[in-house]
Amino acid sequence: MSFLNEFWEFLRERKKFWLLPIIFVLLLMGGLIVLTQGSAVAPFVYTLF
Numbered sequence: 001m002s003f004l005n006e007f008w009e010f011l012r013e014r015k016k017f018w019l020l021p022i023i024f025v026l027l028l029m030g031g032l033i034v035l036t037q038g039s040a041v042a043p044f045v046y047t048l049f
Contacts, residue, residue, distance in 0.1 A: 011017060
């Protein structure tokens, strides 16, 4: 939890708010890959990459 707090402080101090959508999309794609690893949806997810 301290990592998230420190990261938020970094973004706020350096005014790097444009990084938030990029990080959100990366986390969403990573979670999608992890969740669909063993399912029938996996071949369709990997066509995105």
